[in-house]
Amino acid sequence: MAETDKRAGCAVIGYGGMGGWHTRHLLESDVGRLVGVWDINPAKNELAKENGIKAYSSEEELLADPEISVVTIATPNDSHIPIAIRAMRAGKNVISEKPVTLNSKLLREAIAVSEETGRLFTVHQNRRWDCDFLMMKQVFESGDLGQVFEIESRIQGSRGIPGDWRGHKPQGGGMLYDWGVHLIDQMLQIVGNRRIEAVGCRFENVTNKEVDDGFYLDIFFEEGLVGHIEVGTHHFIQLPRFFMSGTAGSAVINDWRDRAKCVINLDKTEYEVKPVVTAAGMTKTMAPRSEDTLRTTYVERPDPDVHDFYRNFIAATRGECEQLVTHEQMLRVMKVIDLAFMSGKAKSVIPFDI
Amino acid sequence: MAETDKRAGCAVIGYGGMGGWHTRHLLESDVGRLVGVWDINPAKNELAKENGIKAYSSEEELLADPEISVVTIATPNDSHIPIAIRAMRAGKNVISEKPVTLNSKLLREAIAVSEETGRLFTVHQNRRWDCDFLMMKQVFESGDLGQVFEIESRIQGSRGIPGDWRGHKPQGGGMLYDWGVHLIDQMLQIVGNRRIEAVGCRFENVTNKEVDDGFYLDIFFEEGLVGHIEVGTHHFIQLPRFFMSGTAGSAVINDWRDRAKCVINLDKTEYEVKPVVTAAGMTKTMAPRSEDTLRTTYVERPDPDVHDFYRNFIAATRGECEQLVTHEQMLRVMKVIDLAFMSGKAKSVIPFDI
Numbered sequence: 001m002a003e004t005d006k007r008a009g010c011a012v013i014g015y016g017g018m019g020g021w022h023t024r025h026l027l028e029s030d031v032g033r034l035v036g037v038w039d040i041n042p043a044k045n046e047l048a049k050e051n052g053i054k055a056y057s058s059e060e061e062l063l064a065d066p067e068i069s070v071v072t073i074a075t076p077n078d079s080h081i082p083i084a085i086r087a088m089r090a091g092k093n094v095i096s097e098k099p100v101t102l103n104s105k106l107l108r109e110a111i112a113v114s115e116e117t118g119r120l121f122t123v124h125q126n127r128r129w130d131c132d133f134l135m136m137k138q139v140f141e142s143g144d145l146g147q148v149f150e151i152e153s154r155i156q157g158s159r160g161i162p163g164d165w166r167g168h169k170p171q172g173g174g175m176l177y178d179w180g181v182h183l184i185d186q187m188l189q190i191v192g193n194r195r196i197e198a199v200g201c202r203f204e205n206v207t208n209k210e211v212d213d214g215f216y217l218d219i220f221f222e223e224g225l226v227g228h229i230e231v232g233t234h235h236f237i238q239l240p241r242f243f244m245s246g247t248a249g250s251a252v253i254n255d256w257r258d259r260a261k262c263v264i265n266l267d268k269t270e271y272e273v274k275p276v277v278t279a280a281g282m283t284k285t286m287a288p289r290s291e292d293t294l295r296t297t298y299v300e301r302p303d304p305d306v307h308d309f310y311r312n313f314i315a316a317t318r319g320e321c322e323q324l325v326t327h328e329q330m331l332r333v334m335k336v337i338d339l340a341f342m343s344g345k346a347k348s349v350i351p352f353d354i
Numbered sequence: 355m356a357e358t359d360k361r362a363g364c365a366v367i368g369y370g371g372m373g374g375w376h377t378r379h380l381l382e383s384d385v386g387r388l389v390g391v392w393d394i395n396p397a398k399n400e401l402a403k404e405n406g407i408k409a410y411s412s413e414e415e416l417l418a419d420p421e422i423s424v425v426t427i428a429t430p431n432d433s434h435i436p437i438a439i440r441a442m443r444a445g446k447n448v449i450s451e452k453p454v455t456l457n458s459k460l461l462r463e464a465i466a467v468s469e470e471t472g473r474l475f476t477v478h479q480n481r482r483w484d485c486d487f488l489m490m491k492q493v494f495e496s497g498d499l500g501q502v503f504e505i506e507s508r509i510q511g512s513r514g515i516p517g518d519w520r521g522h523k524p525q526g527g528g529m530l531y532d533w534g535v536h537l538i539d540q541m542l543q544i545v546g547n548r549r550i551e552a553v554g555c556r557f558e559n560v561t562n563k564e565v566d567d568g569f570y571l572d573i574f575f576e577e578g579l580v581g582h583i584e585v586g587t588h589h590f591i592q593l594p595r596f597f598m599s600g601t602a603g604s605a606v607i608n609d610w611r612d613r614a615k616c617v618i619n620l621d622k623t624e625y626e627v628k629p630v631v632t633a634a635g636m637t638k639t640m641a642p643r644s645e646d647t648l649r650t651t652y653v654e655r656p657d658p659d660v661h662d663f664y665r666n667f668i669a670a671t672r673g674e675c676e677q678l679v680t681h682e683q684m685l686r687v688m689k690v691i692d693l694a695f696m697s698g699k700a701k702s703v704i705p706f707d708i
Contacts, residue, residue, distance in 0.1 A: 021636060126635045149560055149588075157640040158619070178639070198701070200556075202572070202580075206503055206601065218556070226556075233639060234503075236617040236648060237604040243593060247560065250591040256632060263590040265512070278610060281480045281660065282375060285532070285587060286511040294590060306635070347552070348702035 007033040008314045009067040013059065013083055014075035015039040015048050016164075018097050018124075022072045023053055029307060031314045032070065038062045040075070059083070063090035069317060072124070073097060076165045077172025081106045088119040093317045096123050099181040102172045104334040111327045120317050122325045127182040128189060129306040132253045135260040135299045136242045137190045144262060144297075145246025151190060152228045152243040153183050156235035160207040167208050174211030175231045176203070176340060184333050185325075187219060187227040194221040196332070200349040201340035206234045217340050220349070260299040266292075361387040362668045363421040367413065367437055368429035369393040369402050370518075372451050372478075376426045377407055383661060385668045386424065392416045394429070413437070417444035423671060426478070427451060430519045431526025435460045442473040447671045450477050452535040456526045458688040465681045474671050476679045481536040482543060483660040486607050489614040489653045490596045491544045498616060498651075499600025505544060506582045506597040507537050510589035514561040521562050528565030529585045530557070530694060538687050539679075541573060541581040548575040550686070554703040555694035560588045571694050574703070614653040621647075 010032040026034035036054035045055035056062040071092040080096045100123040114121035165171040204214030219227040242253040249264035276287040316323040339350045364386040380388035390408035399409035410416040425446040454477040468475035519525040558568030573581040596607040603618035630641040670677040693704040
């Protein structure tokens with residue numbers, strides 16, 4: 001590269017699915033320059049070379065390269081923290097794939113090293129750039145739904161969990177550590193600084209008994225707001241991706257490719273509620289509303305650029321701004337996960353401030 | 355009525371919304387003959403007379419009428435049991451509106467009187483004749499979905515709870531006692547004799563602080579099956595009425611007016627799973643399946659006749675058959691409700707065999 005290239009030198013440790021994503025992403029980055037990769041599996045290093053990417057011969061060699069300013073870790077979940085600590089001690093700024101670690105105790109150790117070394121340390125919460133999440137955040141912040149009392153975030157696949165280390169407990173497999181981490185982070189981003197009061201969770205084991213292949217998580221926020229998160233991996237029909245209920249209206253995103261639909265209660269009196277009569281009886285309580293008492297609006301899909309993640313982090317390494325995914329946010333997500341596992345075992349809601 | 359009329363003499367106590375439904379239903383019944391009604395509110399008795407229906411001057415007068423064989427009770431929930439006991443002691447067979455009572459202890463007392471007097475006693479579980487429920491029961495029993503691990507039953511209105519006694523705790527207001535009783539009974543009917551292991555519930559109080567105006571209930575059955583029931587009264591968009599997930603497929607009823615849709619996994623290998631790439635990243639786990647690996651089928655809507663409820667009960671009073679809604683079933687539903695309230699208070703899953 002030319003000496004005038006101001007882009008930060010980046011390396012990726014772990015050249016699997018997400019490692020591949022990071023290399024491709026960095027090859028088209030305007031702020032980062034891919035210097036090389038290293039994988040514990042020699043075949044993966046060969047593959048990198050075939051793809052025209054430099055492969056180091058060891059982690060030590062990679063960490064000793066002064067060209068590298070940022071190291072991205074895309075290895076199995078249980079190895080993120082030891083590698084991150086070694087990288088920070090070697091003077092590198094670190095982006096860890098999610099989940100950054102398996103519990104908040106380990107996370108605190110890595111954060112302590114970040115503070116001690118002055119090197120930056122963050123987690124790749126790329127799903128903050130997902131359109132569906134951004135639209136729901138916009139709906140929540142608009143106040144159009146009045147006081148929101150329930151936010152439901154669901155993702156349902158049909159293939160079980162991946163057949164690799166993601167099916168094993170010691171490596172941090174299972175869906176709470178996988179999609180769970182993203183959906184929890186999104187939920188906390190949607191509701192802003194709302195205090196968490198408690199966490200409840202039940203787990204599913206349909207195709208895998210060792211780790212969860214699905215879960216149903218409730219995050220109880222102050223002011224009666226519940227954030228409900230569901231991940232399933234054995235569904236051949238899908239419920240809506242997002243559902244939000246407030247005192248003044250409801251919102252839904254049926255599919256992650258759709259826009260958000262909001263239905264607002266115009267608070268018009270319905271003088272003659274016509275009861276609904278089914279085969280078996282009637283109901284006024286559940287009778288549909290007449291359309292003229294409601295207003296339907298749509299939120300158009302935004303056009304986010306996930307390159308903003310590396311743009312922010314590299315600017316932060318140069319002291320130009322704060323990192324977007326902060327230590328406090330990382331700890332909060334991790335604590336929800338800690339308590340979710342406790343809740344599943346105890347079959348009980350766990351207070352957040354324990 | 356002519357002496358040759360073999361229809362059973364029926365009376366209705368309580369001439370409100372459901373009392374009115376029973377009188378209209380009995381006026382067109384082929385097995386029951388409406389003799390008269392009584393309501394504690396004189397204005398309601400006047401209304402009955404205006405509608406051409408005999409109104410008794412007191413409960414005692416009604417219960418003393420030898421023409422009456424069956425008494426239907428459609429009063430506020432807390433008064434069902436004392437009236438039912440007086441009616442049975444007066445020699446009448448009793449149909450109580452739901453919920454038959456506010457807890458299973460009181461229910462046991464009424465059942466004891468039924469056994470002592472030999473008079474029949476049941477609850478009006480009319481929603482066993484709802485098409486949506488019948489289709490889901492058929493799907494479950496067909497085995498087409500393989501081993502079912504989750505059944506979700508939701509009903510979401512937009513009008514809060516009714517403004518009468520249904521908003522007050524002493525009378526047995528709230529949605530668990532209202533739609534909850536029906537949806538729990540339906541769930542237990544769908545899964546048959548599956549043993550209940552535990553019950554978990556959280557309640558919602560959006561427009562009413564005294565009683566629940568919504569709830570999220572999990573019934574944990576043996577063999578890892580969860581029956582999830584949701585009732586909401588402040589939703590301007592509705593999630594599907596029923597959703598069922600099994601190892602071999604999924605089923606959904608989007609609206610109570612629709613047929614059931616089943617999507618069965620043909621278990622064909624997908625050799626090239628194409629990852630889904632969103633704005634923020636990619637996923638193989640959650641990528642949609644190619645259509646040729648699935649088969650979609652529909653269950654046609656049945657044509658049930660809710661008159662079968664009175665037909666069965668009146669035949670049972672004559673010893674011709676067993677009553678459809680049995681004491682054991684009534685007790686099982688009531689116990690789920692007892693434990694749901696306990697769970698809401700304890701914020702914990704409650705074992706069924708306590």
